[in-house]
Amino acid sequence: MPRIRFADRIALARAERAARDALRPRRMIEGREGARVLVDGRPLVNFCGNDYLGLGQHLDVVAALQEAAAWHGVGSTGSALVCGHHAEHAAFENEMAQWLGYERGLFFGSGYQANLAVMQSLLADGDLCVQDKLNHACLLDGARLSGAELKRYPHGDVEAAMRQLMSRREGAAMLATDGVFSMDGDQAPLADLALVARTQDALLYVDDAHGIGVLGPEGRGSLAVAGLGAREVPLLLLPLGKAFGGQGAMLLGSEALVGHVAETARPYLFSTAPAPAMAAAMRASLKLVRKEAWRRAKLMSLVMRFRRGAAARGLPVQESFTPIQPVVLGDNARALAASKALEAAGYLVAAIRPPTVPEGQARLRITLSTDHAEADVDGLLEALARAVNDTPQPLPA
Numbered sequence: 001m002p003r004i005r006f007a008d009r010i011a012l013a014r015a016e017r018a019a020r021d022a023l024r025p026r027r028m029i030e031g032r033e034g035a036r037v038l039v040d041g042r043p044l045v046n047f048c049g050n051d052y053l054g055l056g057q058h059l060d061v062v063a064a065l066q067e068a069a070a071w072h073g074v075g076s077t078g079s080a081l082v083c084g085h086h087a088e089h090a091a092f093e094n095e096m097a098q099w100l101g102y103e104r105g106l107f108f109g110s111g112y113q114a115n116l117a118v119m120q121s122l123l124a125d126g127d128l129c130v131q132d133k134l135n136h137a138c139l140l141d142g143a144r145l146s147g148a149e150l151k152r153y154p155h156g157d158v159e160a161a162m163r164q165l166m167s168r169r170e171g172a173a174m175l176a177t178d179g180v181f182s183m184d185g186d187q188a189p190l191a192d193l194a195l196v197a198r199t200q201d202a203l204l205y206v207d208d209a210h211g212i213g214v215l216g217p218e219g220r221g222s223l224a225v226a227g228l229g230a231r232e233v234p235l236l237l238l239p240l241g242k243a244f245g246g247q248g249a250m251l252l253g254s255e256a257l258v259g260h261v262a263e264t265a266r267p268y269l270f271s272t273a274p275a276p277a278m279a280a281a282m283r284a285s286l287k288l289v290r291k292e293a294w295r296r297a298k299l300m301s302l303v304m305r306f307r308r309g310a311a312a313r314g315l316p317v318q319e320s321f322t323p324i325q326p327v328v329l330g331d332n333a334r335a336l337a338a339s340k341a342l343e344a345a346g347y348l349v350a351a352i353r354p355p356t357v358p359e360g361q362a363r364l365r366i367t368l369s370t371d372h373a374e375a376d377v378d379g380l381l382e383a384l385a386r387a388v389n390d391t392p393q394p395l396p397a
Contacts (some may be wrong), residue, residue, distance in 0.1 A: 056245030068280035111239030112268030117265035180224030185324030213243025
């Protein structure tokens with residue numbers, strides 16, 4: 001049998017994606033000022049970014065980055081366990097851990113890297129990892145690469161999670177979930193999951209990428225909303241590319257758990273440590289998250305304004321009270337057409353299609369930010385109503 005040529009495989013795969021309206025070209029952002037971006041020389045209002053609190057260009061954050069880079073350079077020069085762990089990293093880890101009541105923090109270059117590291121270092125062959133079906137790809141990939149058995153329960157189904165944990169008693173067990181689900185914007189039933197984890201002697205691990213900074217007092221995230229802490233959730237991951245407006249992720253846990261990850265996780269051991277300047281910038285973001293509650297208040301006001309306007313116009317918005325507001329259109333071509341219509345009206349809203357979301361659930365994932373004005377939201381709603389009405393649901397095959 002002849003060997004398969006990569007060129008043939010790639011061409012066939014691309015043709016199949018094109019037939020399903022699933023090609024995913026990148027858009028180049030030529031400039032940005034708050035919620036305004038420049039794309040192909042045209043200004044657009046961005047409603048698909050994750051800078052929920054508008055901190056990505058905050059002067060305090062930018063100044064902290066610039067000052068630290070001036071003193072320490074743009075790189076860390078090595079992996080954390082060789083020579084890359086800097087005083088800025090240590091200060092940021094300590095401040096985040098103290099803020100949320102954990103013993104220790106560990107700063108990673110990205111949330112994806114952190115989830116691979118946690119799963120690879122804590123799980124092994126013969127262990128069990130139970131996850132929500134709508135968890136982010138990095139949680140699922142981390143479990144698959146760990147060698148543990150991965151079981152996925154229907155979205156938000158606590159009883160199913162318990163059954164899956166009960167189905168296998170040998171080995172260690174981890175129950176992993178997003179705090180806020182990135183494509184639907186809804187919140188995990190964390191209090192019930194914590195009870196299940198405790199009764200089944202499983203470690204509960206929460207990735208709160210879209211909850212931290214946005215939800216709860218001081219922006220303490222999904223755990224604070226659910227009344228949980230380090231005792232109920234032994235491991236908590238806080239990616240920083242959303243409400244914190246930067247890059248990287250902070251893992252929080254006990255000295256024993258986080259120390260084990262730091263000393264054994266291959267994605268951590270064999271990666272260059274994040275830039276000290278980014279740690280300094282994220283320390284500045286943390287101060288703003290904690291003291292400027294008006295940002296969350298404005299954000300929630302915009303969320304409710306959008307939801308009221310969407311309901312009045314009969315738009316198919318899912319139930320979400322976070323900055324993530326999905327408008328599910330079902331068909332790939334319909335989502336692409338609606339996205340194109342919004343761009344023509346001056347709004348950047350990407351069409352989200354499988355495999356990011358399940359088949360038949362293509363959507364416009366609208367995200368709101370403190371950078372938006374009420375007039376931006378009102379204008380988007382008018383354009384969105386026209387776009388959805390002008391792109392009718394295709395007839396059944």
